Amino acid sequence: MIRLCVVSQSATPASFSAIxxxxxxxxxxxxxxxxxxxxxxxxxxxxxxxxGRGINVRQGTTALTLGRLNQVIDYPHEDMTITAGAGIxxxxxxxxxxxxxxxLPVDVPQADEATLGGAIATNQxxxxxxxxxxxxxxxxxxxxxxxxxxxxxxxxxxxxxxAGYDFCKLLIGSRGALAVITQVTLKVLPQPAGSLLLVAxxxxxxxLGETLRQLAESALTPVTIDFVSGSEWEDVSAxxxxxxxxxxFLGFEGTADEITWLQQQACQHAGIKAARFKPLAxxxxxxxxxxxxxxxxxxxxxxxTFVANIVPSGVxxxxxxxxxxxxxxxxVARAGSGVIFVRCSQxxxxxxxxxxxxxxxxxxxxxxxxxxYAAPPDLKLTPLAAYGAPHASTNVYQSIKQTFDPxxxxxxxxWNYD
Amino acid sequence: MPLAQRTELIRALRDVVGADxxxxxxxxxxxxxxxxxxxxxxxxDVAVFPRTTEDVAAIVRLCNxxxxxxxxxxxxxxxxxxxxxxxxxxxxxxxRMKEIEEINLRDRYAVVQPGVVNVWLTQALRGTGFHYAPxxxxxxxxxxxxxxxxxxxxxxxxxxxxxxxxxxxxxxVMADGSIVRIGGPAEDTPGFDLTGALVGSEGTLxxxxxxxxxxxxxxxxxxxxxxxxxxxxxxxxxxxxIIAAGIVPAxxxxxxxxxxxxxxxxxxxxxPADAQAVLLMEVDGLExxxxxxxxxxxxxxxxxxxxEVRQAADEKERRQLWKARKQAFGAVGRLxxxxxxxxxxxxxxxxxxxxxxxxxIGEKYGLRIVNVFHAGDGNLHPxxxxxxxxxxxxxxxxxxxxxxxxxxLACGGSVTGEHGIGVEKLPFMAKMxxxxxxxxxxxxxxxxxxxxxxxxxxxxxxxxxxxxxHMPAIEQTAPGRKAAL
Numbered sequence: 001m002i003r004l005c006v007v008s009q010s011a012t013p014a015s016f017s018a019i020x021x022x023x024x025x026x027x028x029x030x031x032x033x034x035x036x037x038x039x040x041x042x043x044x045x046x047x048x049x050x051x052g053r054g055i056n057v058r059q060g061t062t063a064l065t066l067g068r069l070n071q072v073i074d075y076p077h078e079d080m081t082i083t084a085g086a087g088i089x090x091x092x093x094x095x096x097x098x099x100x101x102x103x104l105p106v107d108v109p110q111a112d113e114a115t116l117g118g119a120i121a122t123n124q125x126x127x128x129x130x131x132x133x134x135x136x137x138x139x140x141x142x143x144x145x146x147x148x149x150x151x152x153x154x155x156x157x158x159x160x161x162x163a164g165y166d167f168c169k170l171l172i173g174s175r176g177a178l179a180v181i182t183q184v185t186l187k188v189l190p191q192p193a194g195s196l197l198l199v200a201x202x203x204x205x206x207x208l209g210e211t212l213r214q215l216a217e218s219a220l221t222p223v224t225i226d227f228v229s230g231s232e233w234e235d236v237s238a239x240x241x242x243x244x245x246x247x248x249f250l251g252f253e254g255t256a257d258e259i260t261w262l263q264q265q266a267c268q269h270a271g272i273k274a275a276r277f278k279p280l281a282x283x284x285x286x287x288x289x290x291x292x293x294x295x296x297x298x299x300x301x302x303x304x305t306f307v308a309n310i311v312p313s314g315v316x317x318x319x320x321x322x323x324x325x326x327x328x329x330x331x332v333a334r335a336g337s338g339v340i341f342v343r344c345s346q347x348x349x350x351x352x353x354x355x356x357x358x359x360x361x362x363x364x365x366x367x368x369x370x371x372x373y374a375a376p377p378d379l380k381l382t383p384l385a386a387y388g389a390p391h392a393s394t395n396v397y398q399s400i401k402q403t404f405d406p407x408x409x410x411x412x413x414x415w416n417y418d
Numbered sequence: 419m420p421l422a423q424r425t426e427l428i429r430a431l432r433d434v435v436g437a438d439x440x441x442x443x444x445x446x447x448x449x450x451x452x453x454x455x456x457x458x459x460x461x462x463d464v465a466v467f468p469r470t471t472e473d474v475a476a477i478v479r480l481c482n483x484x485x486x487x488x489x490x491x492x493x494x495x496x497x498x499x500x501x502x503x504x505x506x507x508x509x510x511x512x513x514r515m516k517e518i519e520e521i522n523l524r525d526r527y528a529v530v531q532p533g534v535v536n537v538w539l540t541q542a543l544r545g546t547g548f549h550y551a552p553x554x555x556x557x558x559x560x561x562x563x564x565x566x567x568x569x570x571x572x573x574x575x576x577x578x579x580x581x582x583x584x585x586x587x588x589x590x591v592m593a594d595g596s597i598v599r600i601g602g603p604a605e606d607t608p609g610f611d612l613t614g615a616l617v618g619s620e621g622t623l624x625x626x627x628x629x630x631x632x633x634x635x636x637x638x639x640x641x642x643x644x645x646x647x648x649x650x651x652x653x654x655x656x657x658x659x660i661i662a663a664g665i666v667p668a669x670x671x672x673x674x675x676x677x678x679x680x681x682x683x684x685x686x687x688x689x690p691a692d693a694q695a696v697l698l699m700e701v702d703g704l705e706x707x708x709x710x711x712x713x714x715x716x717x718x719x720x721x722x723x724x725x726e727v728r729q730a731a732d733e734k735e736r737r738q739l740w741k742a743r744k745q746a747f748g749a750v751g752r753l754x755x756x757x758x759x760x761x762x763x764x765x766x767x768x769x770x771x772x773x774x775x776x777x778x779i780g781e782k783y784g785l786r787i788v789n790v791f792h793a794g795d796g797n798l799h800p801x802x803x804x805x806x807x808x809x810x811x812x813x814x815x816x817x818x819x820x821x822x823x824x825x826x827l828a829c830g831g832s833v834t835g836e837h838g839i840g841v842e843k844l845p846f847m848a849k850m851x852x853x854x855x856x857x858x859x860x861x862x863x864x865x866x867x868x869x870x871x872x873x874x875x876x877x878x879x880x881x882x883x884x885x886x887x888h889m890p891a892i893e894q895t896a897p898g899r900k901a902a903l
Contacts, residue, residue, distance in 0.1 A: 076765060078661065078767050079767050079796075080766075101664060102664070136583075136614055137583055150858060151852075152858040154855075160580065160796065160836065162832075164839070164850070164855075165618075165859050166582065166615050166617065169611040170614070174610035189666065190665075216524055221704060254707055255710060257707055257710065258703075312526070371608055403865040404862075415609055
């Protein structure tokens with residue numbers, strides 16, 4: 001009989017009372033069945049890199065680590081698919097793919113520790129999302145264990161498949177509240193031959209808006225359109241001024257000929273007249289900068305960070321609202337996709353108030369939402385404070401939560417569906 | 419349905435949508451007795467044509483009050499019986515909800531009603547520099563609501579993804595008649611990806627009444643190639659070679675000799691009539707990178723034995739080639755009275771084996787099988803030709819089709835890449851998924867559709883177990899289907 005046991009109290013992340021390390025999907029089934037019988041809460045964890053995201057699981061929850069399910073199970077590289085255990089780290093997965101000149105083109109922060117299952121459960125992505133998409137575009141098969149201990153799957157190992165309900169999609173962003181992901185099949189792509197990161201100084205929100213509009217209408221095909229601003233980004237200000245409105249990065253990938261053409265177009269004002277793009281300053285390596293854009297939302301000790309998801313045209317207005325209320329806030333906007341990370345400079349209590357009174361209404365005005373993305377471990381947030389008032393279709397989400405986890409033992413408290 | 423109940427229901431439906439929005443005569447309902455899967459047919463008791471989301475909600479509430487099954491239908495071009503009214507009941511035909519409500523180029527989305535025909539959206543976008551990427555071969559007739567229900571693909575989904583990759587949000591009527599909205603114009607919605615899970619649910623979870631769909635920027639240029647081969651093996655080896663070389667074309671389609679011949683006879687596109695297979699290959703993107711990709715593809719085809727690789731000289735020739743591809747199914751009508759199209763998927767490197775197997779199965783059962791399919795995705799569409807008046811032949815068709823799909827599964831593939839399970843492939847669900855998975859799928863459906871009045875007997879082999887005992891089984895060609903339910 002497998003027991004829920006404390007294997008390492010000292011290594012247990014703050015919210016967890018115990019940690020258990022199954023070595024197989026079968027053990028996970030058994031653990032969940034025992035937990036369901038006891039009414040004991042379980043939270044699947046990978047590299048524990050996203051534990052501080054949103055609001056934490058209820059105190060007393062047992063962490064179920066997937067780190068031992070880290071094998072590559074099948075990699076028919078000529079079919080450009082790979083199947084691996086959910087506990088494989090993103091860095092290891094990318095290393096295996098790189099041996100065959102391929103990659104998963106989704107950026108995941110803290111890739112050395114973040115796992116594939118964790119990245120899916122928290123829907124991680126980064127600067128390349130504008131051109132390369134998100135995990136929903138690459139997960140083609142999934143196996144998981146629900147809150148009753150039943151193993152189920154969705155999709156398969158082929159790139160096109162509509163048999164049955166698409167549980168691959170359902171588990172993306174579920175934060176372990178519906179099931180424990182144990183195995184994943186991905187569609188992968190060839191690595192691009194070349195890449196290029198350009199930057200432009202932006203003076204105000206009107207210039208940003210015009211530049212983004214011209215980009216949307218131009219022939220340029222960026223994979224990254226990231227705007228950064230605030231104290232954490234002063235060193236990259238392309239104009240060398242300490243208090244400019246911000247900097248806009250354009251990232252490209254492609255063949256050598258394509259990169260040459262794109263650089264020419266972007267830097268010679270052929271498509272974009274509103275801003276002057278140029279290569280990064282010599283002290284900035286483009287790969288390091290790309291990585292920095294990816295890592296910004298993730299921190300070892302998370303500061304209170306919000307994420308807004310809005311229509312792309314609303315990005316300049318939303319940013320202006322943030323800057324008016326917290327001029328020292330640090331920002332990264334995936335401006336082509338309408339995803340904005342806001343790290344407030346104010347004390348947490350003021351920032352929580354700013355979220356409720358200003359950020360959330362500003363995001364809703366732009367047809368979106370704004371949530372707590374990461375919070376310090378000692379900050380106690382209610383679902384209302386983290387996510388705002390429940391939306392009209394919350395009952396549908398609650399019904400699905402009840403379906404997959406009738407005892408409410410999986411990651412309790414992370415969503416407002418419990 | 420008892421006469422008195424039917425009369426009362428029809429009266430109430432007319433109150434909702436008007437007299438011209440309800441069809442009840444048997445002759446009028448004939449067109450609604452099947453979709454593109456013509457082997458099984460059953461007429462609905464009533465067909466009703468709502469114009470608004472509120473109409474759909476009111477219709478659903480009436481169906482619940484009268485305890486009758488109901489199901490949505492778009493243009494009826496689906497190919498697996500997805501809109502077959504298995505137990506009769508009320509068919510909710512969404513073709514009058516056909517407005518494109520909004521096109522927002524700056525934020526790259528459109529809002530459409532479910533009855534908008536796929537190609538209308540791309541036509542509405544012509545000249546703007548954007549298009550709607552999913553392009554099923556039936557795009558001139560199929561609706562975007564139907565595409566949502568079946569997660570439709572098309573030739574260009576190899577590079578651009580299938581319908582689910584282009585749906586941002588949905589407004590829908592639930593099985594209890596309530597109206598919900600999931601997602602919208604912003605890309606990410608908090609929580610799990612429910613929009614994604616609703617796409618492809620074949621009308622068994624909700625009825626979509628409005629969709630937010632992503633618009634895709636037109637590529638700067640194209641190179642469209644026609645590879646001509648003297649053997650099917652050479653063509654399929656070329657496909658494997660292109661994918662293995664790390665090239666991701668926008669489209670990579672194959673047509674075999676019989677398809678090419680029928681296209682030539684029907685439309686005289688100028689294909690060599692003696693070709694054993696042709697590949698239609700397209701790369702798109704920045705002009706700066708296209709010639710290199712074209713040359714690499716040509717090299718791979720020639721190295722694998724292509725007789726010739728031609729390039730479309732201009733946009734007119736390119737459109738002509740795509741017109742030929744998309745009319746291939748129409749041309750099949752010249753070859754036989756009836757045909758049954760399969761939709762299996764295999765890993766792309768298994769295509770040479772799978773094509774050989776398909777022809778062998780055709781020989782084994784004495785049936786002619788022709789092939790036109792999405793080769794780059796490994797998504798096969800073997801078309802089994804027959805005469806539906808010959809019952810014995812129909813049985814052989816079903817056996818041959820089943821054997822093809824079994825081989826797809828043996829290769830590690832799927833029984834459907836874009837057509838859906840419908841009723842046609844119900845027996846294969848238990849071969850693709852474990853009993854535990856099917857039970858979880860059943861629970862998932864029940865969360866949305868607890869009484870199973872919405873599209874009963876579809877997608878799941880256990881469908882219909884709840885309160886549907888009074889429904890007649892469809893047994894025209896699948897004796898025992900009810901036992902399997």
